[in-house]
Amino acid sequence: MNKIKISAVSYTNTKPFVHGLIHSGIPDKTNFSLDIPSVCAQKLINNQADIGLVPVAALLEIPEYQIISNYCIGATGAVDSVFIFSDKPIQEVRSIKLDVQSRTSNNLAKVLLKNHWKSQPSFVEENADAFVQIGDRTFGKKDQFAYGYDLAEEWQKFSGLPFVFAVWASNKEMPETFIKEFNEALKYGLDHRMEVINTIPPRDNFDFNDYLMNKIDYNLDERKLEALHKFHGLIREL
Numbered sequence: 001m002n003k004i005k006i007s008a009v010s011y012t013n014t015k016p017f018v019h020g021l022i023h024s025g026i027p028d029k030t031n032f033s034l035d036i037p038s039v040c041a042q043k044l045i046n047n048q049a050d051i052g053l054v055p056v057a058a059l060l061e062i063p064e065y066q067i068i069s070n071y072c073i074g075a076t077g078a079v080d081s082v083f084i085f086s087d088k089p090i091q092e093v094r095s096i097k098l099d100v101q102s103r104t105s106n107n108l109a110k111v112l113l114k115n116h117w118k119s120q121p122s123f124v125e126e127n128a129d130a131f132v133q134i135g136d137r138t139f140g141k142k143d144q145f146a147y148g149y150d151l152a153e154e155w156q157k158f159s160g161l162p163f164v165f166a167v168w169a170s171n172k173e174m175p176e177t178f179i180k181e182f183n184e185a186l187k188y189g190l191d192h193r194m195e196v197i198n199t200i201p202p203r204d205n206f207d208f209n210d211y212l213m214n215k216i217d218y219n220l221d222e223r224k225l226e227a228l229h230k231f232h233g234l235i236r237e238l
Contacts, residue, residue: 024184095124
């Protein structure tokens with residue numbers, strides 16, 4: 001049997017998942033890679049991977065995707081790593097630069113601009129009034145700009161729902177025995193988050209303990225699935 005190809009994401013918020021997978025021995029049975037979210041998505045779309053931690057906007061381009069885990073990258077309030085940064089209030093922003101590493105957060109920004117802030121800025125590649133940025137590159141940046149809009153927090157203000165940024169999904173049927181082993185590995189990583197946190201060099205301007213224990217909500221529950229379907233509907237209306 002060919003090895004199952006897995007694409008995970010190389011950000012800090014996925015370190016607990018990676019920790020669990022490595023300790024499970026799953027990488028020995030698979031072709032395991034760490035990628036930025038946009039590459040992870042493209043690998044699933046192009047059938048270069050079988051399983052990925054897929055940004056939820058990309059699911060719309062995977063015809064027969066299957067969510068194979070009750071774990072995700074989500075937030076029930078501020079997520080502290082997905083922002084629109086600007087030196088002017090969002091109502092005065094006329095141009096925005098999107099993040100090349102993300103399609104979900106770019107679409108979330110567009111959904112919120114249209115439906116929450118009732119704004120229609122242009123999307124440009126340079127010299128923008130504001131920019132979308134995600135992941136580790138945002139750590140400690142909130143104090144560098146006059147305005148930092150946390151997109152998970154703004155989504156909750158708009159919809160009353162949590163948000164899910166990425167889910168573990170496959171583009172084909174996976175063996176049930178493998179899915180069970182896979183989810184047990186993810187749970188192991190989440191149960192041992194403090195071990196992961198202790199391996200991360202501390203920063204004066206960012207609290208990794210709060211981020212991985214509180215800001216990221218890893219459980220894919222019914223409310224997050226409701227948010228996922230609502231988000232997909234709003235993307236289609238853009």
